[in-house]
Amino acid sequence: MAFCENCGAKLEEGQVCNCKQQTSQQQVDKKPENPQPENQQPENPQPGNPQPVIQKPAFQRQAVQHPGYQQPVQYNNQPVQYNDQSKLEEPMSVGDWLVTMLLMCIPCVNIVLMFIWAFSSTEKKSKSNYFKANLILLLIVIVIYIVVLVIFGAAILASLPKKGYTF
Numbered sequence: 001m002a003f004c005e006n007c008g009a010k011l012e013e014g015q016v017c018n019c020k021q022q023t024s025q026q027q028v029d030k031k032p033e034n035p036q037p038e039n040q041q042p043e044n045p046q047p048g049n050p051q052p053v054i055q056k057p058a059f060q061r062q063a064v065q066h067p068g069y070q071q072p073v074q075y076n077n078q079p080v081q082y083n084d085q086s087k088l089e090e091p092m093s094v095g096d097w098l099v100t101m102l103l104m105c106i107p108c109v110n111i112v113l114m115f116i117w118a119f120s121s122t123e124k125k126s127k128s129n130y131f132k133a134n135l136i137l138l139l140i141v142i143v144i145y146i147v148v149l150v151i152f153g154a155a156i157l158a159s160l161p162k163k164g165y166t167f
Contacts, residue, residue: 089125090124
């Protein structure tokens with residue numbers, strides 16, 4: 001199956017597209033700006049002697065744009081660019097995490113260090129995010145603890161007798 005190089009219409013073997021005849025009549029007065037390659041056939045076919053259309057390999061074909069169709073795909077041989085690896089932060093080592101966990105075992109110091117490490121701009125991003133998440137979980141646990149304390153405190157107070165103990 002061959003296609004017309006001008007309009008992209010499907011052509012049967014030996015068939016010549018009508019658009020070539022129309023464009024050849026318009027180009028009679030004009031001299032072609034680009035000479036034709038040696039392997040390409042002339043634009044003006046003889047009416048009694050139809051010339052076969054030579055189909056070019058896919059890499060030599062020019063993209064044909066049809067109105068209402070998607071733009072042709074343009075292939076380029078440029079390498080794929082990945083994100084710049086130099087912007088990535090070096091991760092914390094196992095030793096850094098061990099020291100961090102040991103410091104978190106010290107009472108009262110651990111609370112202060114959690115705030116320092118969570119909101120410090122000099123700490124590594126992974127360590128900062130870990131302690132921000134840790135503070136959020138701590139806040140949730142405290143709120144749940146207060147809610148449970150209020151509910152059970154109210155239940156205990158409601159079960160006490162109002163006028164002291166009687167035997």
